[in-house]
Amino acid sequence: DAGVTQSPTHLIKTRGQQVTLRCSPKSGHDTVSWYQQALGQGPQFIFQYYEEEERQRGNFPDRFSGHQFPNYSSELNVNALLLGDSALYLCASNPTAFTYEQYFGPGTRLTVT
Amino acid sequence: EDQVTQSPEALRLQEGESSSLNCSYTVSGLRGLFWYRQDPGKGPEFLFTLYSAGEEKEKERLKATLTKKESFLHITAPKPEDSATYLCAVRGTGGFKTIFGAGTRLFVKA
Numbered sequence: 198d199a200g201v202t203q204s205p206t207h208l209i210k211t212r213g214q215q216v217t218l219r220c221s222p223k224s225g226h227d228t229v230s231w232y233q234q235a236l237g238q239g240p241q242f243i244f245q246y247y248e249e250e251e252r253q254r255g256n257f258p259d260r261f262s263g264h265q266f267p268n269y270s271s272e273l274n275v276n277a278l279l280l281g282d283s284a285l286y287l288c289a290s291n292p293t294a295f296t297y298e299q300y301f302g303p304g305t306r307l308t309v310t
Numbered sequence: 311e312d313q314v315t316q317s318p319e320a321l322r323l324q325e326g327e328s329s330s331l332n333c334s335y336t337v338s339g340l341r342g343l344f345w346y347r348q349d350p351g352k353g354p355e356f357l358f359t360l361y362s363a364g365e366e367k368e369k370e371r372l373k374a375t376l377t378k379k380e381s382f383l384h385i386t387a388p389k390p391e392d393s394a395t396y397l398c399a400v401r402g403t404g405g406f407k408t409i410f411g412a413g414t415r416l417f418v419k420a
Binding site: 201230232237238239240241242245247252253255285287289297298299300301302303304306 | 314341342344346351352353354355356359397399401405406407408409410411412413
């Protein structure tokens with residue numbers, strides 16, 4: 198049973214560029230959340246998707262956007278990259294929207310230069 | 311606003327030296343308190359969910375407990391392979407987001 202998968206593993210971008218990160222949830226999971234984790238900090242909630250809709254958003258600017266596809270996979274897009282966007286981006290999935298524990302992928306390490 | 315504070319920031323133990331990690335939280339109606347383990351450069355690994363005060367859960371050398379304001383992760387006779395960052399998180403009734411603490415970095419020396 199495959200767990201949560203994310204791609205790519207690592208990414209280097211230049212300030213002002215745009216980036217797309219991808220996530221496939223654990224088999225049977227229909228809810229996907231995205232988190233940003235800076236070095237030495239805990240994950241910070243970006244947003245959650247369920248039934249292809251954004252259910253809730255954290256304190257992140259509109260430069261951060263997402264999408265969920267009918268097969269429950271998801272994308273995170275970040276426009277106009279800033280140096281401060283450098284972080285580990287984590288995707289997590291829930292078995293259903295009404296169960297609370299989340300299962301995380303390995304993350305995508307984004308470096309903005 | 312929901313908040314999670316973990317202490318200490320870092321903890322160094324000798325192999326076999328038992329100790330506890332603390333997680334203090336404020337939340338508007340607790341749906342669940344979670345503990346995760348995170349190894350460097352990897353995603354968090356789910357350990358426990360606690361739902362109400364007085365609840366306890368165990369897994370190998372780890373035991374998590376919950377009160378109305380705090381949770382403790384007790385580590386009994388730790389081994390070097392227990393070295394990792396331990397994250398505490400809460401989900402309240404006010405929405406769908408999970409709030410994480412900054413974590414406790416545990417180092418266990420052989």
